[in-house]
Amino acid sequence: MPSDLKYQNRVRILKAFRSGEDFTASDISAATGIxxxxxxxxxxxxxxxxxxxMTGKGSSTDVGGKKPDCFRLMVEKNLLCITLWPGALNFALYDILGNRSCYREIPFELPTDIDEVFRKLEEYSNSFFTDNNIDRSKxxxxxxxxxxxxDYKTRRLKYSSLNPSWGSDIPVADYLKRIYGSGVEVFIENAGKMAGRxxxxxRTYINKRVLVLFTTWGVSSCxxxxxxxxxxxxxxxxxxGHMTLDPNDxxxxxxxxxGCFERIIEMKRVRAHIKNHPPKPDTILAKVDPDDITLSLLFDASRANDAYARxxxxxxxxxxxxxxxxxxxxYNSDVVIFQGDYSHADDVFDAALKDEASAFRYFPSEGAFETHYDTRSLFELDGRGAALALSDLYFENPELYSE
Incomplete structure (x- = not known):
């Protein structure tokens, strides 16, 4: 990548426009120090x-004078973010600034054959483009x-333990370029890291060591x-999620x-425990078939002071x-952020987590880390993370800054 001063200044200057607001040259100079x-x-x-x-004129300075010109980013490019998860195939279209213009959620059981996965993806994608009048040229x-x-170099899916029938080293980028065109940039990411992104x-987290926990069909992190x-x-x-917590499991x-972490905490295991150790008749969970108990219901019962649920x-x-x-x-993190199912955990969960962690004497007395719970939809977080990654691809392109 070019390293000359002009190039580097252009990168910093254009980055300052990524908020999508109007700025004068003085605004950018003050923000960048250039x-x-x-x-x-x-x-x-x-x-x-x-x-x-150029979008018009800004305000004059306190001493008056000619009004400065204002400028804004004007890039008519679209970013398509696809969520291909167990039970869901979602499409979201964003602009280069990360603003979402259209979105579709599709209940989708993943086929066992990878060719069929992308055949169906193409079919639903075509419908999404047609129904929303999306200009493919943009x-x-x-x-x-x-x-x-x-594999970030080859843009292949190395392996998915949730979909072993797909095999290994799946050329996902090739499938996507066949559908969307060879000139389209492609980015493939693990679900936990995409949502975590x-x-x-x-900006609260920019200078911190952050561990983002993705909790839904399994557990992973960013x-x-x-x-x-x-x-x-x-x-x-x-x-x-594949950390061994009980080798005798x-x-x-x-x-x-x-003995994997995600197997030990999964709801199937919790429901089995409830069946083997039934709650007393006067408890909230006693009124629900164990097979119908969800993590959300468990947290709600705990908040309602149900001792069994707690x-x-x-x-x-x-x-x-x-x-x-x-x-x-x-990896000694400053902040642990829960996304997904466990983002709805109650104070009992948080207190038990911190109390158990405090037993480790190497942690400071004031606590090992902050815990934050982001209750926004995982689909929303995934889309926002994907749009950021794709926008970064655009702004990291050296051709954007070269004569």
């Missing part, structure tokens, strides 16, 4: 390439979020270090091992504490 003359030259360059447009990039580990839109997502050479960083996980919720909190304590030995 001289007003250099800023104005860069703005003229971006106007000549159609990336920026499509800049496609992002796909799915379960499994990703949305945290980067909140580890963020000062605004950068950690992956590792085999894309295994974050696959905490009898159930074999889809990953091939026993015991189960506390045990889940302690299990998370054990996993987070193990993670802290290799």
């Amino acid at each position: 001289s007003k003359l250099t800023v104005m030259r860069a703005i003229q360059f971006f106007c000549s390439t159609g990336v920026l447009i 499509l800049y990039a496609v992002g796909l979020s799915t379960a499994g580990t990703i 949305s945290v980067l839109l909140n 580890l963020i270090e000062n605004g950068h997502i950690l992956n590792g050479k085999d894309s295994l960083i974050g696959e905490i 009898t159930e074999v996980c889809g990953c091939g091992c026993r 015991d189960i919720v506390a045990s889940l909190g302690r299990c998370f504490a054990l996993a987070l304590r193990n993670i802290s030995l290799v």
Whole structure:
């Protein structure tokens, strides 16, 4: 990538416009520390390439004088974000600034044959484009979020323990380029990291070590270090659901091992416990068939001071504490953010988690980490994370800044 000063200044200047607001050259100069003359030259360059447009006049200074010109980012490019998860196939269209224009959720049982997966994806995608009158010529990039580990160099899905019949080293980028065109940029990401990436839109976390927990059909995570997502050479960083918590557990996980974290806390295991140790007749959960008990219902019963539900919720909190304590030995986070099902956890869960964690004497007395609970839809978080990744692809393109 070019390293000359002009190039680097252009990158910083254009980054300052990514909020989508109107700015004067003085505004950008103040925000970046780059001289007003250099800023104005860069703005003229971006106007000549159609990336920026002049939108009018700004306000005069306190001493009066000529009103300055205002400029704004003007990029008519679309970003298509696809969620390909167990039970769901979603499409969301964003502009380059991350504003969503249209969205569709489709209940979707994943086929066991990978060719059929992408045949159906193309069929639903065509319908989405047609129904929303989307101009395909403006499509800049496609992002796909799915379960499994990703090879970021080849843009292949290495393996998905939830979909073993798909095989390994699946050329996802090739499938997408066949559907959307060879000139379209493609980004493939693990579901937990795609949803976790949305945290980067909140500047509160930019300079922190953040662990984002993705909790729904399983458990995975996104580890963020000062605004950068950690992956590792085999894309295994974050696959905490396959951390062994009980090597004597009898159930074999889809990953091939026993005692995995996500197997121990899954609702199937909780329901089995309730069947084997039924609640007393006067409890909330006694009125519900164990097979119909959800994590949400469990948290609601706990909030309603159901002692039986509170015991189960506390045990889940302690299990998370054990996993987070193990993670802290290799990645000591400032903040742990829960997304998905466990984002709706109650105070009993949080207190049990922190109490259990406090037993580890290497943690500071004031607490090992902050816990935040983001209750927004995982689909929304996934889309926002995907749009950010695709927008970054656009702004990281060297051709944008070169003569």
